[in-house]
Amino acid sequence: MDAEMLTEVGDQLVDAFAADGRAAGDVDADIVAAIGGAVRLRAVTDHLLAVLAAQAERVGVAKRSGMTTRELLVANGMAPVAADRCLRVGRAVDALASLYRYSSNGFLSGEHVDAVVRGVAHVSTRTKQPVGSEAITTVESTLVGRAISGASPAELMALARAAAIATAPDDDGIPAAEDATLNEMGWRQGDDGRLQGSFDLDVLTGERLICAVDTASRPRPLPDGTPDPRSAGRRRADAFGQLLECAARAAADDAAVRAPRTEVVVTVPVADRSTARLGWLGSISDRAATLAGCDAGITRVDLDQHGVPTAISATRRLFTGAVRKAIIVRDQCCVKCGAPASWADCHHIIHHADGGPTILDNGCLLCRSCHTAVHHQGWEVILGHDRHPWLIPPATLDPRRQPQPAHNRRTMRLDPHVVGAAA
């Protein structure tokens, strides 16, 4: 199809509702039909471009002119983001029969097709099942079905992440979304002296950031009642500055300034812990939900079969008051790395989700990154006969899994009689 043909089809669509002197209802219907036709035309064009780009890549068209296929697409007027999407879809869509059908007839938009491609790739990577296997084909049909029934591309990705978590083998380590060891934050000073930065965070840290900034960035009407004139981006930046200020003053023990109360909400169905969800960022694995629930407030909400709450318990904060103080007196700092107690979570040695009680003998101090290592990377905590926590490294670090004393007792010699059965 050349550009002239496309223009012609476009003109026909416009002509369809250009006639004068007809009833408004008829014209409306024509306009809606024409919009539908134009959207479909765009979807077919996107599909065609993706197939052509993949074909060009296979036969080496771009290489012969000394560039990549992406550069070839951009040189022909495509925006770089669109070129990336086009190549991603083109490389994958051949192997996805059901998606191909709805992509080639223009039934699904390029954005939806791309979301299905990325969703399938994500589940395939996480579950180590190849594209074409039964499990992945099932995921593909589910995503295509949801796309047809109106799910947005973002909802399709959320669905794919949930499917990956539900089907990934349990010994598979941490999903990238929950791996705090990949976290990064960087900044540089711009030419005008301003600081510009970027971050890349695991889903729990990300959820905390969004919750904290969201609480402090709600619009504040001016005294005369006119709406807050600040843009959403500006309000978030102001809120971030406010949070830093609160942290600084809290360290100085200035009781007049209290940090905004923020709450990360994790929803964990009692019947199926593998479908836990964060309020902002969606599905998380059972392990991440257990980590989030280790030092938290727990509210039980019973639902009827239509999802309407029928009973709500008071929120019970775990490890508060005297028990928390007792743990701080005993452990003094993070038992694994020695970070200050004020940075540390109280970890349930036997998980709260598994019925572990919130008592001195079942708690220990762990800073956030050591806490993640205990829940995700195979470190174990046990309570020794000395009623102090001991750490057992994962077999990958120490094949003999020799218990190590808590950080504040590192000068002690290892005494095998002291360790042993957990309380």
Ligand SMILES: [Zn+2]
């Ligand atoms: Zn630590």
Ligand SMILES: [Zn+2]
């Ligand atoms: Zn924990």
